[in-house]
Amino acid sequence: MQVLIVEDELLLAKQLKKLLSASEPAADVVAITNSVLETVSWLQNNPAPDLVLMDIELADGQSFDIFQKVSIPSPIIFTTAYDEYALRAFKVNSIDYLLKPIKEEELKAALQKFRNAVKPQPGKEHLEALLTEMQKLQQSSEYRTRFLVKQGQKMISIDIKDIAYIFSQNKFSYLRTFNNQKYILDYALDELEQSLSPKLFFRVNRQYILNSGSVAAIHSWFNQKLKVEVEPATDEHIVISRDKANAFKAWMGE
Incomplete structure (x- = not known):
């Protein structure tokens, strides 16, 4: 060989x-x-x-x-x-x-x-x-277990369990940790979604992928939609369409 x-x-x-x-x-x-x-x-x-x-x-x-x-x-x-x-x-x-x-x-x-x-x-x-x-x-490849992100002039490793949610903002992707630290990522949300375990993360809309541990409350919203509160809190509403609402509630353990 x-x-x-x-x-x-x-x-x-x-x-x-x-x-x-x-x-x-x-x-x-x-x-x-x-x-x-x-x-x-x-x-x-x-x-x-x-x-x-x-x-x-x-x-x-x-x-x-x-x-x-x-x-x-x-x-x-x-x-x-x-x-x-x-x-x-x-x-x-x-x-x-x-x-x-x-x-x-x-x-x-x-x-x-x-x-x-x-x-x-x-x-x-x-x-x-x-x-x-x-x-x-x-x-059969394994899902991602951590991210390597930039912090000033150095790079640090973030364990996947420490990520509260991943989101897009102004055409860039970011992750936010449970201790409320924000880091930029070099991947689009579509690519990130495929690399994350569906047991731990759910793509709720075009802007957010949530860790189940970040969901603080779920509210009924207009036209059978859902509004989700997360921790750490965001400056905008996270709304789930009615098409995804049932799947999300099932994922959360309804």
């Missing part, structure tokens, strides 16, 4: 290579690249590897830029310190998304997914079987 490692920190690349050898003795690391430019060049001048282990934040950009410059038919296991790219990762050839520091058992599980994906299946072409397996993996 030929493997390409894309990692911009040499020490981490060596550690990953060592971990890979322990997890899959048959693995042969054919190259280690550390940037978008170097990876594109390598892929353009070499046969596609069987598997790619790919970091996301590279020396000259994000690894997603690679897919815009060259076709990568190989399955990808993403290895990164950030979880906010998981949804985007599964839109490409990803079969798994591992958060650093990577543990041996997690890598072994990811490699087993790879073996299952490429296993020959009677009556199907190899590529068709691989794509089918990838689609299943994409559909």
Whole structure:
């Protein structure tokens, strides 16, 4: 099994290579690249590897830029310190998304997914079987557990359970925590809605996605609509259409 490692920190690349050898003795690391430019060049001048282990934040950009410059038919296991790219990762050839520091058992599980994906299946072409397996993996991807947000000159991690609601304002998306802190997000509400667990969050209208724990009161409103009070409080009414009212009440446990 030929493997390409894309990692911009040499020490981490060596550690990953060592971990890979322990997890899959048959693995042969054919190259280690550390940037978008170097990876594109390598892929353009070499046969596609069987598997790619790919970091996301590279020396000259994000690894997603690679897919815009060259076709990568190989399955990808993403290895990164950030979880906010998981949804985007599964839109490409990803079969798994591992958060650093990577543990041996997690890598072994990811490699087993790879073996299952490429296993020959009677009556199907190899590529068709691989794509089918990838689609299943994409559909079963976990929901977001935290956000990385900017606070002045630094970045901090916000646990999903600490978010009271997410909302749009002046064409930007924001989250507000239960302790009433507001942070900007780099995603549209439609994309955020797909990445959040429906057990914890509900898209009540075009502007708001609420955590069930933020709902302080629910009032009947005009034309069978609902008005919701949340904590921390907002400066505007949060109104739920009558089309969504029953689903919302059921979600709240009616």
